[in-house]
Structure formats: structure tokens, C-alpha cells
Amino acid sequence: xxxRTVLEALTRRPLGFLxxxxxxxxxxxxxxxxxxxxxxxxxxxxxxxxxxxxxxGAAVVCAVxxxxxxxxxxxxxxxxxxxxxxxxxxxxRPGLRTPAGLRSLGYGAVSxxxxxxxxxxxxxxxxxxxxxxxxAPFQPDALWWASVCGPVAGVLLLPVAAYPIAAWAGxxxxxxxxxLAAPDVELTEVRRSRARLVDAYEAERRRIERDxxxxxxQRMVALTMKLGLARLDLPAGSQAAREVAEAHTMAKxxxxxxxxxxxxxxxxxxxxxxxxxxxxxxxGRSAVPVDVDLELPDRIAESVEVAxxxxxxxxxxxxxxxSGATRCRVSGGVTSRTLLIEVYDDGRGGADPAAGSGLxxxxxxxxxxxxxxxxxxxxxxxxxxxxxxxxxxxRGPVNGTPEELPCGG
Numbered sequence: 001x002x003x004r005t006v007l008e009a010l011t012r013r014p015l016g017f018l019x020x021x022x023x024x025x026x027x028x029x030x031x032x033x034x035x036x037x038x039x040x041x042x043x044x045x046x047x048x049x050x051x052x053x054x055x056x057g058a059a060v061v062c063a064v065x066x067x068x069x070x071x072x073x074x075x076x077x078x079x080x081x082x083x084x085x086x087x088x089x090x091x092x093r094p095g096l097r098t099p100a101g102l103r104s105l106g107y108g109a110v111s112x113x114x115x116x117x118x119x120x121x122x123x124x125x126x127x128x129x130x131x132x133x134x135x136a137p138f139q140p141d142a143l144w145w146a147s148v149c150g151p152v153a154g155v156l157l158l159p160v161a162a163y164p165i166a167a168w169a170g171x172x173x174x175x176x177x178x179x180l181a182a183p184d185v186e187l188t189e190v191r192r193s194r195a196r197l198v199d200a201y202e203a204e205r206r207r208i209e210r211d212x213x214x215x216x217x218q219r220m221v222a223l224t225m226k227l228g229l230a231r232l233d234l235p236a237g238s239q240a241a242r243e244v245a246e247a248h249t250m251a252k253x254x255x256x257x258x259x260x261x262x263x264x265x266x267x268x269x270x271x272x273x274x275x276x277x278x279x280x281x282x283x284g285r286s287a288v289p290v291d292v293d294l295e296l297p298d299r300i301a302e303s304v305e306v307a308x309x310x311x312x313x314x315x316x317x318x319x320x321x322x323s324g325a326t327r328c329r330v331s332g333g334v335t336s337r338t339l340l341i342e343v344y345d346d347g348r349g350g351a352d353p354a355a356g357s358g359l360x361x362x363x364x365x366x367x368x369x370x371x372x373x374x375x376x377x378x379x380x381x382x383x384x385x386x387x388x389x390x391x392x393x394x395r396g397p398v399n400g401t402p403e404e405l406p407c408g409g
Contacts, residue, residue, distance in 0.1 A: 003020075003022070004086065004087050005085060005086045005087070005170060005173065005174075006022045006025065006026050006085040006086070006166050006169055006170040006173065007167075007170035007171075007173075007174070009022040009166065010163070010166055010167060010170065014159075017162070017166075018159050018162060022085075022166060023162035023165065023166055025084045025085060025169075026084070026085060026162070026165045026166040026168075026169035026170070027123060027127075027165055027169075028084055029081050029084045029085050029119075029169045029172065029173065030119040030120065030122065030123040030165060030168065030169055030172075031119075031120065031123055032077065032080075032081055032084075033077070033078075033081060033111060033112075033115070033116045033119045033120075033172075034116045034117065034119040034120025034121075034123065035116075035120065036070060036073070036074065036077060036112055036116060037070075037111070037112050037113065037114075037115075037116020037117055037119075037120070038116065038117065038120055039070075040066065040067060040070040040112055040113070041113075041117075043063075043066045044063045044066060044067060047059045047062045047063045047066065048060075048063060067112075067113075070112050071105065071108050071109045071112055071113075072105075072108075074108030074109070074111055074112045077108075078104075078107065078108055078111060078176055078180060079180055081173075081176070082173055082176045082177060082180060084169075084173075085169045085170055085172070085173035086173045086174075086176075086177055103179055104179060104180055107176070107179045107180070115172070119168070119172065122164065122165065122168050123165055126161040126164050126165050127158075127161055127165075129157060129161070130153075130154040130155075130157040130158040130160075130161055131154070132150075132154075133150040133151065133153045133154030133157065134150070134151050134154035134155070134158075135150075135154075136149075136150025136151060136154075137150065137151065216258060217255070217258055217259065220251065220254060220255040220258055221255065223251050224248065224251045224252055224255055227244060227247055227248040227251055228248055230244050230248075231244050231245055231248060269281050270305060270306070270309050274296065274299050274305065275294070275296060275300070275305045275308055275309060276292075276294045276295060276296055278305075278309050279292055279294050279309065279312050279330055280292050280294075282309075282312065282313055282316060283316065283328075283330060286316045286319075286320060286328070287320040288316070288319055288320050288323075288325050288326070288327070288328045288345070289326075289327055289328065290316065290328045290329070290330060291327070291328070291329045291330070292329075292330050292331075293329070293330070293331040293332075294330060294331060294332050294333065294341070295333055296333065296334060296339075297334070300334070300339060300391045301391065303369050304339060304369055304371075304389050304390070304391055307365055307366055307368070307369045307371065307389060308339055308341055308387060308389060310362075310365060311341065311343075311362055311365065311366060311373070311385075311387045312330055312341065312343060314359075314361075314362045315343040315362070315385050316328065316330075316343070318351065318359070319343070319345045319347060319383075322347075322351070323345050323347025323348060323349075323351075323381070323383060324347045324348050325345035325346050325347030325348075325381075325383075326346060326347075327345070327346050328343065328344065328345040328346075329342075329343075329344045329345075330342070330343050330344075331344075332387075334391055337390060337391055338388055338389065338390055338391060339371075339387075339388070339389045339390075339391050340386070340387070340388055341386070341387045342384060342385070342386050342387075343384070343385045343387075344382060344383070344384050344385075345381075345382060345383050346381060346382050347381050347382065347383055348379075348380060348381050349377045349378050349379055349380050349381035349382060349383050350377060350378075350379045350380075350381075351375060351377035351383050351385075352377075359373075359375065366387055366389060369389055369390075370389070370390055371387060371388055371389030371390065372387075372388050373385065373386070373387050373388075374386040374387075374388070
């Protein structure tokens, strides 16, 4: 398992943690911030002490300039230090006039002027205690037992010192990440990654559909035709004719099932004629009578079409299996750059996403294209499922050749 933060590294086995680079990275994290803070304060103190030679006004101005430079330097330094203890962080450089920029500047000032001292103090104490014990034999007038036991205790305590250093560095890194790592940027990247996964998944579905359509289905059609021709050449009523006729029937049933499977993987009508035609096609094959009132002036983004189509398919499947409805209605359209689809049935209601009816997967599919799903299904019915998905870009007329156009163009 890849360890991304020092806090995760602390949960590993002691030998694995101590052999890793995390203790050294944590120490570098604390020393880098502490030395900048101490150096800033020493420079300011030196300037104020020299006011008798350079004047109080000049000393104050120089001290302010040194502090301002240290604060400005702390922003890039904090972003670099964050990578020492959290390799998964995505720190950004915000503009100074933005709220994130002001927050980063304030955090840098606090880090340089106050918290840096705590970083350096903890590292000094954690390493100082075993360091003093290790140097016990070199102290004047040291007793013999201190000269022997001191180094032993120092060696034993030195690995222990890595833990408070790493824990404090991890806490400081978590705080720095909360301020500097730009959660919005990370969330945007997560959304983009999810969209890429959805696109890759749909591309794979289309490849499977194409391979089945051009390969297995064509062979099944040829086999069915061969069996049909063979029936014509056999004497009527013979045993061979009956067996060939049975094989012919089985081949036709297998071909029908294969076509149904291909339609379920990625319906060709959706690619060629768009969402309204695909919804009418699946409604025509539904076990419950379905009224369709879905009109779109333009083709919408392919990922939106696919998500909406399978949402309707899942809703109609649930209606046929669980609702006991006698009538169903699918309606919708595009309003304010959002595709709205409602699936209504007059069944018994009580639909529960936690009951394994596929609603959870349906909600995840819709969320993958930045949409949302709303469900109203009181006990006794009726049930109303509403899907809202941003339409993205249009792709030309519904019944025409897909074409990239601005939305509404």
C-alpha cells in the first residue's frame, strides 16, 4: 500500500516506519519552518538593537521590511514543506487579491512569527534529550555509571524521538493542507477523473456492442440461414428434418437473445436517432404500458444521453418487476440547460434504494455526469422518479447526423 502522508506512516510497524524516509522528512519539515521563524526574529532583534547607530525610524522600517519579506517567503516555503509530509496534497499559488490568497498570506505570517518557534522547540526537545544522554561520557566530572548508561539510554530514546516529531509534523501538514491545498482544485480533479472513467467505460461498451454486432451476430444469422436451407433439402417428416427444425428454432431464439443483449450493452437506436427514439423503443418493449412525452430540439452530449437512457431503462425495469403498476409515463425535456426526465407509475410505491432495486447504482450513474436523482415513492403509491442532468453541448438535430454545435445553436 502506498503511504501518502506521515500520519499514515505512523500507523505502520515501528521498524518499517523508522527505516522509511518519513522521520527525516518530518524533521526537515519542522526545521525549515523553525529556522525561518527564528532567523526572522533574530534579524528584527538585531535591527532594533542597532537603532543607536542607524536611528529608530530606520531600524523600524528595516524590521518591517524583513518581516514582510519573511511572510511573503513563507507562502512558497509552506507549499514546499507540505509536500514533505503529504505527497498527495495539491497546493496551488492563489492570487493575493483572492480570499484564498489572503488566507495563505495570513497563515504564512502566523507560521513565521509564532508556530515556527513551536516547530523548532519540539524538534530540539525531542532530539536534545537523547543527544544529551549520548554525550554523557564527554561531560566533565561524569560518573562512571552515567558514562555507561547515558549512551545506552540515548540510543534507545533516539528512535522514540521520531514519533513526536512525525506526529507534530503530520498535524502541521494537515493544517497546512486545509489552508493551502485548495480543496476546490482537488474536487475538480476528482470530477474530471470520474468523467474520464465514465467516458472510457462507455467507449468500452460501444466496442463490445460493435464486436457482438459485427462478429457473433453475423455468425448467428449465417447459421440460422444455413439451418433454414438445410430444412428445405430434407424429406418432410423425417427424423433429420425434425432435428434440423429444432436446431433452427433454437438458433433463432439464440439470435433474438443476442440482439437483446446487444441492445442492452449499447442500443444502436440511441447512437443513430437520439434519446427520444431510444426511450420510445424501450417503452414499446416494456411489460407495463408506457406513455412517452419526451421531446428534444437538439442532440445533447453523448454521456448525458447514455446516462438518461439507462436511467429510464432501470426505472421501467423496476416498475415492471416491483411496482404492480398498470400504467407508466415518461416525460421530459431540456429546461435552462438541464435535461429533466420524469418516470411516473401508478403502482404500490414503497421504492427503497437500500433494498437492492438498482436505484443506488442509478443514482451513481447520474452523479457521474454531474446530475442528480430525486425519488418520491410513498407506501401505496404512486412513484415518481426525476432525473436532472446538465446537458453540456448540443450535437445537432435529433433525427439528423450528430454534429458538434453550441448548445441551442
